[in-house]
Amino acid sequence: xxxxxxxxxxxxxxAVTMDFDVLRRYHHWRKMLAGFVSAGALPLTIDCRDPRxxxxxxxxxxxxxxxxxxxxxxxxxYGGDVEDPLVQAGPRSLDDNExxxxxxxxxxxxxxxxxxxxxxxxxxxxxxxxxxDLTRDRPGSxxxxxxxxxxxxAAHCVNIVADTLLAELIGTSGRIPVNSFHHQGIxxxxxxxxxxxxxxxxxxxAFEITSANLVAVxxxxxxxxxxxxxxxxxxxxxxxxxxxxxxxxxxx
Numbered sequence: 001x002x003x004x005x006x007x008x009x010x011x012x013x014x015a016v017t018m019d020f021d022v023l024r025r026y027h028h029w030r031k032m033l034a035g036f037v038s039a040g041a042l043p044l045t046i047d048c049r050d051p052r053x054x055x056x057x058x059x060x061x062x063x064x065x066x067x068x069x070x071x072x073x074x075x076x077x078y079g080g081d082v083e084d085p086l087v088q089a090g091p092r093s094l095d096d097n098e099x100x101x102x103x104x105x106x107x108x109x110x111x112x113x114x115x116x117x118x119x120x121x122x123x124x125x126x127x128x129x130x131x132x133d134l135t136r137d138r139p140g141s142x143x144x145x146x147x148x149x150x151x152x153x154a155a156h157c158v159n160i161v162a163d164t165l166l167a168e169l170i171g172t173s174g175r176i177p178v179n180s181f182h183h184q185g186i187x188x189x190x191x192x193x194x195x196x197x198x199x200x201x202x203x204x205x206a207f208e209i210t211s212a213n214l215v216a217v218x219x220x221x222x223x224x225x226x227x228x229x230x231x232x233x234x235x236x237x238x239x240x241x242x243x244x245x246x247x248x249x250x251x252x
Contacts, residue, residue, distance in 0.1 A: 012063035012242035013042045013124040015105075017098050019090060020047040022070050027172035029175070032068070032222035034197075039225075039232075048097035048152065051091070055097060059104040064111045064242030067098055067118025069220065073185055075132060078124040086133040086183075092190070111241045112214040113234075123207065126190035134185045134203070141201050155180035158197045158205040162248045165208050166196040166215055169237030170230050177228075178205070178219035184220070213241070 016037055022046075034042040040220070044062060045226030046055070059065065075082050089095075098121055105112050114122040118189040120130050134141040155178065160166060162173035186204040189195060197206035197217070215238065221231035 007077050010243045011040060011042055012239060012245075013044055013061065013112045014064040014066055014239065014242055015044045015046055015059060015062040016066045017046050017047045017048045017101050018068045019070050019094055020045075021049055021194065025194070026218075028223045031220075031226065034231075035222050035225040035235055036066075036239065039235040041239045041242065042203065046097075046101070048094050048101070051093045052097050055100050059101055059108070059110065063245060064113070064238065065101060066107040066222075067102065067112065067114040067121060068183070068222070069116035069118065069180065071117065072093070072129060072132075073076035073117065073120050073124055077121075078129045078187075080130065080132050084132050086136060095121065106212050106214070107243070108224055109213060111238060111245060112212070113238045114214065114216035115222060116181065116218055116220060117219055120184060121124060122214065122216050123186050123190050123193065126192065126209070128193065129187035131185040131187050133183055135183070137202070138185065141203060158199050161196045161198075161205075164194065164196040165210055166234075167208055167216070169241075171237075172230070176230050178230075179224050179228075180186060180219055213245075 001165060031045055048056060061081050071094070072087045072091045074092050074095050075084055075087055077095060102112065102122060124130060131137045157175050159172060159175050160173045167173040189204065189207055192209050192211070193207040194210065195204060196208050199205050204218065208215045221234045224231040227233050
């Protein structure tokens, strides 16, 4: 449902990439699926844990792409230490599949919403870097990893930059509360990315690439949407952009 209680004129299909092994253990993702349905989308979940050969076809069928949270990014993607004991990376095939899906979506000008790990993956894939562990690598960082059971409540505030797509989708700029569940963070932004939100400790909390129709946030609107108006607005706004897009024929 869009703001005011009306559905998008066209119900868009939104691909949601994830690790199904995490889905079985992470009960919040069931709330996520309900959130996208409530926002007016038809979610298509894609298990990216193991190698796939059908992502070109699948992304060609959808109107939007969501890169979800989950395991740490493999350090070689951002020049990190592959032997880092504080990094708990998922299988490399998970990263590779999601990067392929991201590039396929960008090529077709499909709207992309990247969440937490998804934001970090998009930043690394597009030329940015990450802090492998905030506590160790960024002294003075605030608390960004709250217990999983507290994810439906606010953990800290972020400052939304005015005149950005993120501010338009959320419906406001300035300081808003968000939930938080990450120990890694965005270091240097990818070359084409624009900072759109920052935490009180100065950590990048969101970015966007307007020309690519990509919005990335470090928090979890897909979990807090049912009791957080800002999160619900973000999800509805993203789904509406998916519904409004004009399909672009892939040049490949």
